[in-house]
Amino acid sequence: MxxxxxxxxxxxxxxxxxxxxxxxxxxxxxxxxxxxxxxxxxxxxxxxxxxxxxxxxxxxxxxxxxxxxxxxxxxxxxxxxxxxxxxxxxxxxxxxxxxxxxxxxxxxxxxxxxxxxxxxxxxxxxxxxxxxxxxxxxxxxxxxxxxxxxxxxxxxxxxxxxxxxxxxxxxxxxxxxxxxxSPATVLPQPVPAKEEINHIKQLLSAAKKPLIIAGGGVKSAGAEEKLITFAEAYHLPVVAAFRRQDVFPNHHPLYAGHLGLGTNPRILKTVEEADTILAIGTRLSEVTTQDYEIITPEKKLIHVDISFETIGKVFAPDAGIVADAGEALQALTDIGIQTSWQTWADERRRAFEEVSSLDVSHKDTIYKHIVALMEDILPDDAFLTNDAGNFAGWLHAYYPFKNKQTYTGPTSGAMGYGLPSAIGAKRAEPGKPVIALAGDGGFMMTMQELETAVRYQIPVISIVFNNQMYGTIRMHQEMNYPEKVIGTDLGKVSFKGVAESVGADGYLTNTPNEFAKALKQALSKNAPAVIEIMTEKEQISVSSTISQLRDRAENKE
Known part of the structure; x- marks a missing residue:
């Protein structure tokens, strides 16, 4: 037309x-x-x-x-x-x-x-x-x-x-x-008013430790480069909202971490120390704000979002601006403020680097080894999706997303998301590797879509961490009702066998070396594949084992 x-x-x-x-x-x-x-x-x-x-x-x-x-x-x-x-x-x-x-x-x-x-x-x-x-x-x-x-x-x-x-x-x-x-919809791109930009300039000029929280609105607007330009212009540290890690290059010297589930306390300290928060394109969700507690009343809050309904929904801002994230960042880049927080920003970057290092040894869990191997083997433009589950904690804590538009995960925490979302992403970008990560619980909720990938020749790779339990719920169970395990154990399933039964490639791995070999082979074959990784129940999360959770619960009594 x-x-x-x-x-x-x-x-x-x-x-x-x-x-x-x-x-x-x-x-x-x-x-x-x-x-x-x-x-x-x-x-x-x-x-x-x-x-x-x-x-x-x-x-x-x-x-x-x-x-x-x-x-x-x-x-x-x-x-x-x-x-x-x-x-x-x-x-x-x-x-x-x-x-x-x-x-x-x-x-x-x-x-x-x-x-x-x-x-x-x-x-x-x-x-x-x-x-x-x-x-x-x-x-x-x-x-x-x-x-x-x-x-x-x-x-x-x-x-x-x-x-x-x-x-x-x-x-x-x-x-x-x-x-x-009628003609196709043209997206409105509202621009901040001059008075609003001046107000933000006043707030940032008075700040000692300002921090950007960048969300999905930046990605939707295609404004990742504008975010980099603005942050670099004023040496502003950036943290990513929950499951928006690819909004800012993780290897950039101003990236200070990701606000998610089980976020390391040293990353949370960056938000705690900040006196001014510039939230761009984020609804400041429960997870991002750590149960709505991390943005405290004494902090100045500047909230920029495309939707007027989002601004002030959970935190009353000192400046609330309805604007396209790209247009807002473009306007803010020219405000010309003097900065005094470079030393603090550099300190917060070092804190992030210390807790996110991918140096691994025999003492580290297989989960961290897997993430390190993924970072080493996958190209920087590979697209990753993840299901819901504790396995994702290692991905969020350690995998460095260097390019924009290389990740998606459900902020809703929906199980069964990983594989089918990867199929959709691969249809959108056929020329780049797409990898889905899942636990055995989540993967089995939608694993039938592996046959869909085979039928339409959509070469996605599913990495399945198999510990034969609903791990996240087991963790909360042990924290609140230690040793009273009910409903969270799962049976044995050969996901390698399931893959092969529908015409996909299947790999069973028990060690990092076996995983590395399987991932390289799956990438080279460019066909639907499942890499099953056998893991132990004991390492229940990035920071705790089941035994440690039980000990803490006992000490509380």
Missing amino acids: ETGVRTRKTVTGGQAIVECMKIEGVRECFCVPGESYLPLLDALYDEESINLIAARHESGAAFMAEGYAKRALKPGIVMATRGVGASNLSIGVHTAYQDSTPMVVFLGQVHSKNRGREGFQEIDLDQYFGHIAKWAVEVKDAARIAEITQRAFRIAKTGRPGPVVVSLPEDILPRKAEMVF
Whole structure:
């Protein structure tokens, strides 16, 4: 479609949705097929420019769309059928909402004449998703499908990005109607007012130990280089918000760490010592702010975000600016303040380096050895995803993300995320290695998507840490009810065997050397693969063993 031109066409509802996808530049869709939206699938069949990936489970399809959206920086598209499919993919919608990921969800709905009768697989989908989506709507008139679909894309992409759910009664999709198709959404890029920039200048000029907390809004805006320029101009230390480590080069002398789960106290001390916080593109989540406690009242807070609803939601700022992260950073680079905190910034960098060193010896756990080998073997532009689980603590503590757009993890803590999100990311960037990390508990929740990777020849590598338990929950169990283990032990599964059974490559490793050999081979073969790493239950987290947790609990009594 010619830029800026509106067109009028008579098409079916399914064809209208595909036309809207084309206008927005959609190239990939993910789904579990259903009879309730067959006209939409049929329209996709006729459109050669859009690829369809059919997953094994709706949660996998939703995570694929979410991972794709994060890597491509455009909305992920996922489709499913009625209440049953919608319920299964809801975890992906929640993840997209908490992670501020643009997503458009198309859900087949029961026939309009059966609505309200508790029809087969009926759910009020707009109400079901209303509180975990930016917008949830049911189309009731075929003539409005184009209008509503284009609005869905606009809402998903603008402001704080997020998921939008569109419910499609099955009788609406095959109907023909005349519709108007508008140009693609142009993203607004609000600029800070001159008065707001002057206010920030005053606050930073008075600061002794200022600190940047950089979040996903910087990544969404593609403003990573502008963040580097601004930080370097005024020697400002930078910490990454939860699971946004690739927002700033980890090997840069101004990078001071990552605010996540189990963050080393020496990194937290950087935030504790700071007297002024410049939060850019972050909602200052529970994990980032360590249970909302690390940003204390005596600190000055400057909060820049694309959404007015985010500013002041958890902390009242001294300066709250609604702006695109890139535009804000561009304006702030020219404020011309005098700095006096270089020595402190350098001290905080040294503290980070001391606790994140990847020098390993026989005394270190296999987890740290694995991360060190990944850093050594993988190219700097490899893209990593991770599932939820304590294994991720070693990744977050030690892996140095040197390039932008090389990582995604669920800030929602969703299990089952790793493999399917890697599949989505690989579809967005086929030319770069994509590695998914998971524990045995999380991996088994969506491991059926390994067959999807094989079927579509999507060469992702899954690294599975197998300690035969739900490790994170076991840790909390031992902290609160030591030695009373219930519900957290898991059985034996050969993930190597599972991989081979669906046509993927499988590797079983017990030592760092075996892992290194397997990773190199998997990379060279460029095929779907699983590298299973056998680990012990005892090393429950980066900082503690089960025995140590039990001893601490006993000493509390």
